[in-house]
Amino acid sequence: MAATLALWPLQGAGECMTAIMMPLIFVVLWSTGFIGARLGLPYSEPMTFLAIRFGLVAIVLAAIIPFVGTGWPSWRQWREQADFVEEVVFREAPGLG
Numbered sequence: 214m215a216a217t218l219a220l221w222p223l224q225g226a227g228e229c230m231t232a233i234m235m236p237l238i239f240v241v242l243w244s245t246g247f248i249g250a251r252l253g254l255p256y257s258e259p260m261t262f263l264a265i266r267f268g269l270v271a272i273v274l275a276a277i278i279p280f281v282g283t284g285w286p287s288w289r290q291w292r293e294q295a296d297f298v299e300e301v302v303f304r305e306a307p308g309l310g
């Protein structure tokens with residue numbers, strides 16, 4: 214019974230490495246935000262700092278994609294994400310403030 218229960222459906226060694234590394238990469242990128250903000254904000258505007266930080270994270274994640282083997286999202290997936298962002302920004306966010 215225990216052998217049939219899996220917390221993560223893995224097929225091979227590559228997917229196992231992905232399952233281990235992606236949470237670690239996320240934690241490193243997320244946790245360095247405070248350190249970077251502490252060191253960078255005295256010298257730049259907040260939005261400039263965020264733009265630089267997000268740009269660097271995008272470059273790091275784009276460099277990781279070929280090694281993970283997932284590929285880029287399809288145009289349909291991009292469109293679905295754009296619809297979600299539109300929903301949150303234009304319909305839900307005004308009600309919060």
